[in-house]
Amino acid sequence: MSERIAITGIGIISALGMNVQENLYALKNSESGIGKMSFIKSIHQDEFPVGEVKKTDRELAEYLAIPYERTYTRTSLLAMVAAKEAWLDAGDPLEDKCGLISATTVAGMRTSEENYVDFIAYKEDDFFVEAHDAGDGTEKVADFLNITDFITTISTACSSSANSIMLGARMLKARKLDRVLVGGVDALSLFTINGFNTLMILDKEACKSFDNKRAGLNLGEAAAYLVLVPEHKLKKTDRVYGFVQGYANANDAFHQTASSPNGMGAALAMEKALKSAAYTASDIDYINAHGTATNNNDLSEGMAIMKVFGQEIPDLSSTKPFTGHTLAAAGAVEAVFSCLAMQNDIRFPNLNFNEQMEELDFSPITTVIKKPVKTVLSNSFGFGGNNSTLIFSKE
């Protein structure tokens, strides 16, 4: 079997808080971060609740102790906060060959959308043009943390940062790097709020993942990063949150945005991930589901879970009702939550759940369950039929 990949640092900023501790506190106390849209200005302000990071861009820069400049988009600032926490958590890389694999869907859109139309019309105020594309935030993080040996960025819609974790593990196994910072970021934007609204999949209330009366998702914003190190590079002083035990990426090849009703791609991703971990379904203690709370996703994912796990479905929940759907960041956010589940031996509740879905034989857990967690399976699915599954193990 190939070498194991350890997680030695974690960092997160989300609607639940500015760092790992604040996120863990909210999770343990069933305190959702979803609320009224207040930092982004939209006509949908009172219509759709969201999971916002409760800081302005200027406050984020202050938090980072860097001078506020407009070329730092909200996306970059969020990424820098979480990346810094994870990087420092893992300790000094010394002479290690280090890389950064980030992920985003809309990149600097929050900043671009405020300036783009005026710029096209008047050619004034061009500060944002270089911060618009997906590579900008990654370069900002790399420069901030002085990571130079490798950088790249992934964009596979809502499975993006699960894929950055997967690529990071693959690069370490190939001995291309000694240490890699992996994760993803997305800031809330009018582009995504209005985009998801045209698809009519935004809930006007707090989202109800896996509920029979679920009515859509809540959008959120977040950044989350993890430091991965191959086992042979582990030092005695390293704190190991867990291992990236298995991973898989499959494609639903059904529709550009909708998932197949039988969850073909989702099932394939979970089956392949179990195989890559050399696990059977019964080895999984807890599933952190994608569970966006859209009609389509929860049905498709639920069917796939029943196919893969049969009658023995482990404790399962979606943490989207805590954070909102943070798009490209979701996979890394939930990887951090998976680490916290294993570290603290708790399984997080699926908030707002009332009624089991007609089509499914199972319900998610609805309260914090304190019980050993040795293994977690985490799903991330996206537009383009991109389905990814990660499996984490404690030992």
Place this chain on the structure above:
Amino acid sequence: MGIYVNGIGLISPQETLDNKVFLESTIELENTYFPIAKPPYKAYINARDLRRMSLVIRHGIIAAKIALADAKIENPDAIMTGTGLGCVIDTEKFLIKMHENKETLLTPTSFIQSTHNTLGGSIAIGLGCHNYNMTFVNRGFSFESALLDAQLMLEQGEINNALVGGFDEMTDNHIQLMLAMPMYKPENGVKVGQGSGFFVLENQKHEQSYAELLAMETLYRPSDSAFDEKLRTLKKQFHLSSENTVLLLGHNGAKKEAEIYNAFARAYFPEATVTAFKHLCGDYYTASAFAFWVASQMLKKQSIPKTLLRSDFHNDIIDNVLIYNRFNETEHSLILLKRC
């Protein structure tokens, strides 16, 4: 185990549709940016699908189809795409409409089509391909990252073949953004371009193989010494010399860039045959995919069209082609291909 380029497909500003023809006649740029030489869409995509597809999706799908047919692969084990900007036209459409209508009366089509992975997903749907599917979006490393991912998966035995591509499109609006960036300021003389290049990489050599992929390296903000060390290692590892290596360089029309490329050639391969490609496709995030097609063709056809030459052509045999491309001074990539 080697990694072989067994199929290629390129939609570009030049006539590159037919792989049997290698840049026999080329066009010079007249406009602000290079337009695509439009392929006969209906020959590749049915009318119903065509209507729904933006140009960049059409071009990517056609390039992918050509590469797959060329390699005689129906359903690849993996699909990796790279793009700097993804589907710009649909992003712009949604953005502008949202602004004009003040967030009302919007339709989902352009939002759905705007994601960077739209092409990867569309190719998978078209082929019914449920396998690994990845999209990279890191400026001048986008296509390179897709290549690297394929290389790693082939080397680690996860797959036997992969469809790997780089694509970017240019629009009238987006060119305004580009021209505001320091590198592309009109006075620099950089020509902006676009294109879609797809390739089938396999762990098996075939009779029709174009080339063997020996190395792919990305360097982010390398120090002079780190760059120098990388070059020395590459030269030593693959026994590269001026005699057995043709350089394919990313000259983009800027004087400063030309000086850097010239200094590179002088320092590491002083007597080598030097070629360039961006005068034919323009500069864009995934221009290295155009270069990858050119290098593959050079090695298979054992010829270099005159339009590419920046020095005398003094090789009897083209053994290796080394692509050196720079993006925005910060991102450097080196791709080494060898004759099969």
